[in-house]
Amino acid sequence: MEKGEWITGNIMLRINGEPVEMEMTVPAFPIKPHRMLPVFQQMSSAMVGECIKADEAKGRTVSCKAGCGACCRQAVPISEIEAYQLAELVEAMPEPRRSEVRRRFAHALAHFTEMKWFDELVDIKNLANAGDPDFTPDRFNEVITNYMKQDIPCPFLDDESCSIHPDRPLVCREYLVTSPPENCLAPTDDNIEKVPIFMQPSKALLRVGKTSNSERMSSLMMIEALDFVARFPENFPEKTGPEWAGDFFRELSKKDASMESVPPTPPKIRRSGKKRRK
Numbered sequence: 001m002e003k004g005e006w007i008t009g010n011i012m013l014r015i016n017g018e019p020v021e022m023e024m025t026v027p028a029f030p031i032k033p034h035r036m037l038p039v040f041q042q043m044s045s046a047m048v049g050e051c052i053k054a055d056e057a058k059g060r061t062v063s064c065k066a067g068c069g070a071c072c073r074q075a076v077p078i079s080e081i082e083a084y085q086l087a088e089l090v091e092a093m094p095e096p097r098r099s100e101v102r103r104r105f106a107h108a109l110a111h112f113t114e115m116k117w118f119d120e121l122v123d124i125k126n127l128a129n130a131g132d133p134d135f136t137p138d139r140f141n142e143v144i145t146n147y148m149k150q151d152i153p154c155p156f157l158d159d160e161s162c163s164i165h166p167d168r169p170l171v172c173r174e175y176l177v178t179s180p181p182e183n184c185l186a187p188t189d190d191n192i193e194k195v196p197i198f199m200q201p202s203k204a205l206l207r208v209g210k211t212s213n214s215e216r217m218s219s220l221m222m223i224e225a226l227d228f229v230a231r232f233p234e235n236f237p238e239k240t241g242p243e244w245a246g247d248f249f250r251e252l253s254k255k256d257a258s259m260e261s262v263p264p265t266p267p268k269i270r271r272s273g274k275k276r277r278k
Helices: 033-056 080-091 097-114 117-129 137-149 170-174 181-185 201-207 222-231 241-255
Strands: 006-015 018-027 259-262 268-270
Touching (some): 006 033, 006 241, 018 241, 033 080, 033 201, 033 241, 080 097, 097 222, 117 137, 170 201
Antiparallel strands (some): 006 018, 006 268
């Protein structure tokens, strides 16, 4: 395994009008994008944390907690990068845990394929993308709600808690509520109060590292991850850590006018004993 330099630098952002400084340490050598996920997760958690603070300043408190897995029965869109990371997590699990999680993935995918849920999702997204008058937000919400009504939990849910919480997808980190947690069992616009997320790192990540493997897919759901990885060998390009971080922030800035990205201070180079992971 090859050793390399790691770069530590500061990133200054302005989130909802407030300056936020984050320190990042990234590899100076070329890597695949899924090796940057710990950094992207750190960025996401910091950004979401600022949104929570803004909501708390208004007297609201997040009601999400371990043991409340209602939202873990929703459709979870993930990035191509996260699909390969999740597949690696499952592969590294000891038996019989690995086989059980694989069984859950296969069961969920078979169920929603058989009921043609994915076809419905593609159809409604095609209507939206074409600007078809037959598309309405209510019709889209109906498709998404129908997924939750099947009451099939996330393959990683154990005792109503996330078993991969530190490695959960970015979109899961962004779904937080201040309304009573039991309301999430049957969510509506009237009974759910979400924490406003001023920027959505999960959407930026959808575009970072995207390859031809997923270009024809309207979306990639978590329950498709293992099947997707089995069908498509990973073909990500390699870039340095600063290059991947730059891609991430550029995509984030495109989507979110509420975030102003300020150029980072010149990063400091320091030697690290960490080894390169391929």
